[in-house]
Amino acid sequence: MRKHLISAASAALALGLGLTACGSGSGSGSGDDDALVVGATAVPAGEVLSYIKQDLAEKAGLDLEIREFTDYVLPNTALQEGSLDANLYQNQPFLDDFNKSKGTDLVSVVKPYLPPMGVYSKKVKDVTELADGATVAVPNDVTNEGRALKLLASKGVITLKEGAGTTASPEDITANPKHLKFKELEPAQLPRSLEDVAAAVINNNYAQDAGLSPATDAILLESAKDNPYANLLAVKKGNEDDPRVQKLAKLLTSPEVKKFIEDKYKGSVLPVTSG
CATH class of the missing domain: 3.40.190.10 (Periplasmic binding protein-like II)
Known part of the structure; x- marks a missing residue:
């Protein structure tokens, strides 16, 4: 929850x-x-x-x-x-x-x-390579979880219902072709979860604190446009x-x-x- x-x-x-x-x-x-x-x-x-x-x-x-x-x-x-x-x-x-x-x-x-914000993984090099039923860790606070889901949706990994805004939740997912499972964690815990999940959507500051470079280590990274x-x-x-x-x-x-x-x-x- x-x-x-x-x-x-x-x-x-x-x-x-x-x-x-x-x-x-x-x-x-x-x-x-x-x-x-x-x-x-x-x-x-x-x-x-x-x-x-x-x-x-x-x-x-x-x-x-x-x-x-x-x-x-x-x-x-x-x-x-x-x-x-x-x-x-x-x-x-x-x-x-x-x-x-x-x-x-x-x-x-x-x-x-x-x-x-970026998606990171020790298992795959691209979000499109996520296996069927894979677990993706996301932040558990309202706005960062919505942000994470919108980032995944930008690559077509999931589809969110029309009008889903910055507070989108897994309940707003209308298509999930890979049957991904979402594990909600405190944002600071997300880098440590990479050993246990297929991918994690991590806030920039916690990624850098963990020694990850968003520009080079993220398998999917937000665009600055709009x-x-x-x-x-x-x-x-x-x-x-x-x-x-x-x-x-x-x-x-x-x-x-x-x-x-x-x-x-x-x-x-x-x-x-x-x-």
């Missing part, structure tokens, strides 16, 4: 286990001279922010503090509660679903890059015009960051030219 979002109790427990602070600020400051505390997953968001902190922030007059998270829920919980000033890790469909399901009021400021899943810089509604947030937004879409992404990730992360 796929999960919608983890419970508040689980989130509280995970906060004690899954958070790595890269700095010691308290967050939620609003003065121009206060550090901007930004939550992020390690790859690519944490690396992009670290580049900005080390090479660009001082010249721009921005004091940047980065806090790394290992899951997809706590960065939004912390942002809503005020221990973060912003976060960078999620896409618009995920944020929309989070706001709807949790009653939060988080908004996008800018969308600097796309970390394409892709709604670009990662975004999010803040709590009302803080969009915070001067520190605007400084970071400008840096995230700067030529320097574009070049950093192109040079470092070589097609595994794709810069977005407009927010």
Whole structure:
């Protein structure tokens, strides 16, 4: 059974286990001279922010503090509660679903890059080679599972019913010629599942954390064209015009960051030219 979002109790427990602070600020400051505390997953968001902190922030007059998270829920919980000033890790469909399901009021400021989702396998070289009845692991949260199924459908491996959107589920599959079985797992567990399943659809950050190169190791990779899943810089509604947030937004879409992404990730992360 796929999960919608983890419970508040689980989130509280995970906060004690899954958070790595890269700095010691308290967050939620609003003065121009206060550090901007930004939550992020390690790859690519944490690396992009670290580049900005080390090479660009001082010249721009921005004091940047980065806090790394290992899951997809706590960065939004912390942002809503005020221990973060912003976060960078999620896409618009995920944020929309989070706001709807949790009653939060988080908004996008800018969308600097796309970390394409990919299908990975140790058994086959192409998704069309999947055997009849093969098991494919997919993320168990609403928007990432829908994204995974749409990626498989783009290659004709399955067919989704007309109008199936970003929250598509296995119940929306209208044709499954290979009789694929879907194993729903926490996104962070997907790379480890490759030993046990025929293929896994893995989010970019967890693939790279596991040493996989989306550009070269994925047997199917999302295209950047008309892709709604670009990662975004999010803040709590009302803080969009915070001067520190605007400084970071400008840096995230700067030529320097574009070049950093192109040079470092070589097609595994794709810069977005407009927010």
